[in-house]
Amino acid sequence: MINFNQVYKRYPNQYEALSGLSFHLERGEMAFLTGHSGAGKSTLLKLIALIERSTHGQVIINNQNLGRMPKWKVPYYRRMIGLVFQDHNLLHDRTVFDNVALPLIISGENHREIGRRVRAALDKVGLLGKERNLPIALSGGEQQRVGIARAVVNRPPILLADEPTGNLDPELSQEIMQLFEQFNQVGVTVFIASHDHDLISRMPYRRIVLQNGRLAE
Amino acid sequence: MNIVERFKNYLLRHIQVMLSSLGELWRHPLASIMTIVVIGIALALPAGLLVMLTNVAQISGQWQDSHQISLFLNDEVGDTRGQQLAEQLLSWPDISAVEFKSSSESLEEFRELSGLGSMLDNLPKNPLPAVIIVQAADDFSETENIEDLLDRLARMQDIALAQLDMQWLQRLRSLNQTAQRAIQILAALLSISVLLVIGNTIRLSILNRQAEIRVIKLVGGTNAFVRRPFLYTGFWYGFLGGVVAWLTLLTSLAVISGPINALASQYDNVFSLQWLAGELFLALPLLGVLLGVLGAWLAVGKHLSAIEPN
Structure with a gap:
């Protein structure tokens, strides 16, 4: 469903947010995206939502190659992605x-x-x-x-969340995560960026850990 | 959703946006009214001048076309020779009609028109020359053709003076054309200012709604969707500005029509004030809407790409 293949993202100031990142998320999977701030989490989500485009490499979402998507199609593409933000x-x-x-x-x-x-x-x-x-x-x-x-x-078939519990206390965070689980159970692919280690270590989902724009194994 | 339902929803959405953007103007009445009045005045000014110009053209149009030349013959040319000359001139391609008046006929005419009557009998001799009145053919009614004809006639032996009648009327027309050009330039400049006023107003409302635009784009709103409420805002500014312009104009004409009718009655009512109310009622709001939508389009287009969900 979400497929990154040797993806690079370099900003005009020569800062490289993502360096040859490759990973794959199955349809209907739920996963966390972690890593300390500046590791490239937000950049990765922005590439999926086509808020930004990769400098090199392929981002393929739901069998669509985002690198080839013309500008006018972007709004229609975004309608199949639910976005949740830290500041709502x-x-x-x-x-x-x-x-x-x-x-x-x-x-x-x-x-x-x-x-x-x-x-x-x-x-x-x-x-x-x-x-x-x-x-x-x-x-x-x-x-x-x-x-x-x-x-x-x-x-939408895909739900992306960028630090959705960033401003919430542990109890409320737990409730929010349970909500995401419920959507995942009805088939939505859920991908959540979070650095709340206590919370996500208690949940049985894959973790994709970023370090300096690469996968940390 | 099938096509018909989709289209129905689309239309419904348009009506909704149209009304809600009108509601938006209503919520800030002072700012909206100021903008609308500025637009109204800017549209009323050239329209008012156009009405005046149309009236002047109507007055001057009542006089016959000025393609008539009077030829005053030399004293020694007799009536027979004059007749012959007139017939000869009629054969020229650029002359469509001639009329010969002998000096005694001229005197008779003068006696009638001047009201001097028998006083003229006391003159030792008839001071009036014989006259041939020449009408230029329609195909040769351009100014340079007329001037060329005038030139050739003036150089003829028997003719003392060739005079183009009502040259002043032509001058009036030229003046009118100049004024028309000036009004066109004025209208163009004022249209641009309407465009800028609307564009700037829309720009401010875009800046106020930046957060909203960003969110709309994030959840999949197209540029057309973002643009739509602003275009309708421009539409309303232009339309209401046009209506204000029309009302301003009609009020001004109502104020001015009294003295004009008084003036007209002194000239045997040869003209009456044309209000052009119907034409302008269509044209002013239409022009306003055109400028409004265009101004909004330009303003949104400039800012739409600048506001990216970043």
Whole structure:
């Protein structure tokens, strides 16, 4: 599902974030991406989401070679990837419902379908009662769950998360991870960047460890 | 989703964005009104001048075309010779009609028009020359053709003076054309300023919504999706600006029409003020919308690529 083949990423200032990285994630797999800060975790996720492109090597996601993808196709490609961020990236002038509905509005779903799917997603993250609230009225953990609901609302086959529990206490972090597990159980490929070693060592998933832009074995 | 439903959702989405961008203007009424009035004035100014120009052209158009030349014959040329000359001129390709007036006919005409009546009988001799009035053919009605004809006629032996009638009218027309050109330039400049005003307003609202644009791009929004609300904002600015321009213009014309009608009545009502209200009601909002959407497009295009989800 996620396939990196000798991928290099060099920034204009000659800093090499990824150096010949190769790894493979199966369809329906759940895995963690770890490594100390600056090891290239964020860069790797950005390459998958096509926020950035690799300098060398192939990134093949869901059988699509991202290096060959024309610019106009990028938005459509991104719709099959759910993104969860450390700082949630919610729109603070819109209700929880409107935040979660955004991907569906973008892909042109009809009104009824949007209502149905948004409520289903909010139900799954346990926030059904808060759809009329503004994000600012929610706790940090709840905001992160809104972010997750938005990431899964259009049922993407891949879910990427960049430090999703970075700002949460251990108990809330555990809940969030359980949410990711639930999505993985229904077939979503889940890839989570995290440096929360306590948390991920207790979970039975593969760990891809980065060190200076390479795999650390 | 099938195609029909997809299209329906797309249309619905457009209407939604159209209304919500109008709502966005409504939420900041002072800023919106200022922008709209600026656009309205910028559109009303050239449109107002155009209305004035159209009216002037209408007035001057009521006089006959100035392709008429009066030939005053030398005193010693007799009536028969004058007749012959007129017939000879009629055979010229660039002359379509001639009319010969002997000196006594001219005197008679003058007697009627001047109202001097029997006073003229006291003159020792008729002071008026015989006249041939020449009408230039339509095919030769360009200014240089007329001037060439005038030149050839003036050099003829029997002719004392060849005079192009109503040369002043032509001057008026040239003046009118100059004014028209000036108004076109003014309209172009003001259109550019409308474009810039809208572009700048949209630019500010893009900067205010940078975070939102970034998120939209992250969850798979196309450039068209990001652009759409801004284009509709431009649409509304332009449209409402056009309506304001129209209202401004009609108010100004209403104020000016009193004195103009008074003036017209002194000239036997040979003209009346043309308001062009219907034409402008279509043209001004349409022009506004065009400029608004274009301005928004330019502003968004410049910033869209700058805001990448990074």
